Amino acid sequence: MINLYGLDRGALEALFVEQGQQAFRGRQLMKWVYHQGRTDFAAMTDLSLPMRQWLAENTCFELPRVESFRVSKDGTCKWLLDVGSGNLVETVLIPEKNRNTLCVSSQVGCMLDCSFCSTGKQGFSGNLPAAFVVGQMVLANNMLAEKNQRVSNIVMMGMGEPLLNFDAAVSATNIFMDDLAFGLSKRRVTLSTAGVVPAIYELAKVSDVALAVSLHAPTDDLRDQLVPINRKYPIKELLDACRHYVDQLGEKRMLVIEYTLMRGVNDQHEHAVALAELLKDVRCKINLIPFNPFPASGYQKPYRRDIYNFQTYLMKQGYATMLRTTRGDDIEAACGQLVGQVKDRTKRQSRYLARVKADGNNFVAQIT
Numbered sequence: 001m002i003n004l005y006g007l008d009r010g011a012l013e014a015l016f017v018e019q020g021q022q023a024f025r026g027r028q029l030m031k032w033v034y035h036q037g038r039t040d041f042a043a044m045t046d047l048s049l050p051m052r053q054w055l056a057e058n059t060c061f062e063l064p065r066v067e068s069f070r071v072s073k074d075g076t077c078k079w080l081l082d083v084g085s086g087n088l089v090e091t092v093l094i095p096e097k098n099r100n101t102l103c104v105s106s107q108v109g110c111m112l113d114c115s116f117c118s119t120g121k122q123g124f125s126g127n128l129p130a131a132f133v134v135g136q137m138v139l140a141n142n143m144l145a146e147k148n149q150r151v152s153n154i155v156m157m158g159m160g161e162p163l164l165n166f167d168a169a170v171s172a173t174n175i176f177m178d179d180l181a182f183g184l185s186k187r188r189v190t191l192s193t194a195g196v197v198p199a200i201y202e203l204a205k206v207s208d209v210a211l212a213v214s215l216h217a218p219t220d221d222l223r224d225q226l227v228p229i230n231r232k233y234p235i236k237e238l239l240d241a242c243r244h245y246v247d248q249l250g251e252k253r254m255l256v257i258e259y260t261l262m263r264g265v266n267d268q269h270e271h272a273v274a275l276a277e278l279l280k281d282v283r284c285k286i287n288l289i290p291f292n293p294f295p296a297s298g299y300q301k302p303y304r305r306d307i308y309n310f311q312t313y314l315m316k317q318g319y320a321t322m323l324r325t326t327r328g329d330d331i332e333a334a335c336g337q338l339v340g341q342v343k344d345r346t347k348r349q350s351r352y353l354a355r356v357k358a359d360g361n362n363f364v365a366q367i368t
């Protein structure tokens with residue numbers, strides 16, 4: 001069965017052509033699904049009867065099963081979704097005054113094992129199909145529809161590394177941005193990467209989605225420890241790829257640099273100075289994220305004073321610098337706290353759990 005939620009406009013047109021139909025029939029189907037909210041083929045009366053029958057026999061619209069749904073005291077919502085084979089992923093909706101931002105997962109677990117991210121500690125099971133990336137959006141919109149609202153911004157900042165699930169990430173972002181589907185502007189769909197350099201060049205060829213890069217350190221020595229993929233693609237190569245990417249987007253658009261602040265690790269004045277110097281010829285804005293703790297992470301939240309000084313310095317150097325407020329941490333929905341349930345194929349999860357146990361599991365959130 002082909003799950004049609006995973007097919008973008010090009011793929012749907014190709015499917016119809018394969019069946020001896022004209023390409024525009026694929027676009028008609030998209031309108032039924034995303035504009036009319038209909039997924040029953042019988043209702044799609046402008047498609048031929050044999051085609052509707054073929055669709056009913058060979059395709060489906062399957063959504064991940066909702067295992068649980070929680071709402072934080074600040075209104076942040078978190079879905080735990082069953083994506084098959086005993087794997088669960090998380091999706092987070094962050095409602096704000098003028099927007100509803102959805103943070104979607106792209107993989108079950110993550111291969112990259114950044115030292116300060118709890119998703120990496122769960123190990124890795126596999127890629128999510130595009131249909132289940134889009135499915136996260138469908139579920140969130142169905143919920144918001146009850147309040148006459150919809151998702152206005154998408155960030156691929158949930159579990160996983162989207163550029164290591166390249167085809168699915170591209171299909172899903174195409175569907176988010178397509179007028180025949182969700183129709184979000186390309187400025188409101190952001191793909192976040194830890195720095196898979198060759199894939200950034202590939203992405204530049206096929207997409208104009210907004211790009212965020214998880215930098216977290218101004219030097220290779222430090223970044224090697226925090227973001228291990230840096231050992232393969234060091235900062236200079238990464239920033240070359242980033243410049244290439246934003247150049248093709250056009251002058252008005254910017255890269256987003258994500259920088260998670262960890263107390264005493266990368267949040268000192270010297271780091272801010274080095275960061276400002278490093279980024280001086282990159283068209284970017286900077287998003288600072290205070291570290292969100294999780295058991296046995298080995299890191300602490302930054303002091304407020306250090307956050308303030310770091311941000312103030314960057315702003316004085318002329319960088320648009322935003323502080324991402326922590327949302328949903330009471331339901332473990334904040335950045336770096338998404339874990340789901342990963343049928344781990346690496347040894348990482350069991351090593352991590354042993355470390356939590358050795359800590360006596362006496363995890364206390366650091367209060368600053």
Ligand code: SAH
Nearest residue numbers: 117157161192193194214258291292335336
């Ligand atoms: N793999 C992609 C997508 C995940 S995005 C990427 O690395 O960009 C998740 C964002 O949250 C990243 O910027 C990540 O570095 C940040 N993050 C991870 N763990 C965190 C934590 N414990 N506290 C705060 N931010 C964290």
